[in-house]
Amino acid sequence: AQKITQTQPGMFVQEKEAVTLDCTYDTSDPSYGLFWYKQPSSGEMIFLIYQGSYDQQNATEGRYSLNFQKARKSANLVISASQLGDSAMYFCAMRETDQTGANNLFFGTGTRLTVIP
Amino acid sequence: DARVTQTPRHKVTEMGQEVTMRCQPILGHNTVFWYRQTMMQGLELLAYFRNRAPLDDSGMPKDRFSAEMPDATLATLKIQPSEPRDSAVYFCASGEGVTSTDTQYFGPGTRLTVL
Numbered sequence: 001a002q003k004i005t006q007t008q009p010g011m012f013v014q015e016k017e018a019v020t021l022d023c024t025y026d027t028s029d030p031s032y033g034l035f036w037y038k039q040p041s042s043g044e045m046i047f048l049i050y051q052g053s054y055d056q057q058n059a060t061e062g063r064y065s066l067n068f069q070k071a072r073k074s075a076n077l078v079i080s081a082s083q084l085g086d087s088a089m090y091f092c093a094m095r096e097t098d099q100t101g102a103n104n105l106f107f108g109t110g111t112r113l114t115v116i117p
Numbered sequence: 118d119a120r121v122t123q124t125p126r127h128k129v130t131e132m133g134q135e136v137t138m139r140c141q142p143i144l145g146h147n148t149v150f151w152y153r154q155t156m157m158q159g160l161e162l163l164a165y166f167r168n169r170a171p172l173d174d175s176g177m178p179k180d181r182f183s184a185e186m187p188d189a190t191l192a193t194l195k196i197q198p199s200e201p202r203d204s205a206v207y208f209c210a211s212g213e214g215v216t217s218t219d220t221q222y223f224g225p226g227t228r229l230t231v232l
Contacts, residue, residue, distance in 0.1 A: 035220065045208060045223035091160065095219070104173075105150070105221060108162040 002026065004092050006108035013082045014116050021077040021111045022066070023092030032096040034075040037064065039110070040088040048090075051075060079113075087115045119143045121211050121224035129230045135197040138227045141190055142211030149192045150221055151177075151184055152208040160208075166192065167214075199231045 002101045034051040051059045051066045059066040061091065062066055067076040075094075090103035092108040122141045130136055137197065140218040144147050156171045166176035169186040176220040181200070196203055206228050 033219070036222070042225075043206060043228070044225045045210075047220055047222055050220050104162060109159055 002108075003096075003106035004094050004108035005067055005073045006092055006111050008111045009038070009109075010112045012114050012116055013079075013086075015084060016081055018078060019113065021079070021090050021113065023075045023076060023077065023094075023108060025073050025092075025094045026071075027096050029096040032094055034066065034068070035090045035093040035095065035105075036064070036075075037093060038086075038088045039091060045091070048050075049077070049097075056093045082114060082115045084115050084117060087113060089113075119126075121209055123209050123223055123224035123227050125208075125227060127230075129232065130199055131232050132197045136196065136199045136203075136229060136231075137209050138194045138209075138229070140192040140194070140209030140224055141210075142192065142209070144190075144207055146211035146213055147189075148214060148219070148221075149177075149186060150210040150212070151192070151194050152210065152223075153205045153206060154206045154222060154226070163194070175214045185203075194228060196229075199229075201231045204229055204231050213215045 003026055032053045036048040038046045038048050049059050049061045049064045049066050050116045058068050063080045065078045089110045089112050091110045093105050095105045124139045125188040148167045149179055153163055154159050154160045163177040166182040166186050183195045206226045208226045209224045212219045212221045
């Protein structure tokens with residue numbers, strides 16, 4: 001089974017509007033971390049936001065917020081007031097500790113967001 | 118503004134040649150990760166180190182790939198001999214730890230093309 005599923009290969013949003021990028025995850029580990037990264041056309045991977053499995057509140061970082069629904073195993077990224085510079089690939093990732101004690105970071109396949117002026 | 122740096126940014130080489138990619142983690146970070154990104158496979162973890170010691174390199178083809186950390190400020194990923202299927206973007210990332218809550222910060226990547 002996929003550890004991280006991003007079902008939206010591409011999304012379009014009007015400038016200044018909000019957009020939600022979906023992410024579901026699969027783990028039996030009680031302790032895990034959820035991350036979102038942005039990859040613009042330049043290719044770099046930019047860390048955006050983090051949510052811990054034990055965090056009671058949804059994480060927020062400026063215009064980014066993470067809608068964490070633990071029972072549904074979803075960690076959607078919400079970008080408010082979209083800007084043209086938000087056009088990029090967005091990757092959801094999960095980090096867990098496996099049975100050997102190793103920590104692995106699993107990435108989804110990404111969602112390409114295009115902001116329309 | 119602390120960042121992970123990687124060199125070279127681009128590398129074009131011929132099949133059979135040795136390729137060495139370098140990474141300087143963020144000062145004070147004690148974990149270093151190597152990833153490979155391709156269109157077909159997405160992002161794959163190749164190996165990672167903690168305090169310069171390899172913790173997991175199960176994602177790395179052992180026969181041709183090797184990863185080392187000669188010191189705390191330098192991590193290297195070597196491919197010998199390189200093959201066209203190794204063409205990808207190789208990312209280095211560093212972090213403060215290996216627990217599930219530790220964030221990894223990525224370098225700009227090395228785009229490798231093997232002809």
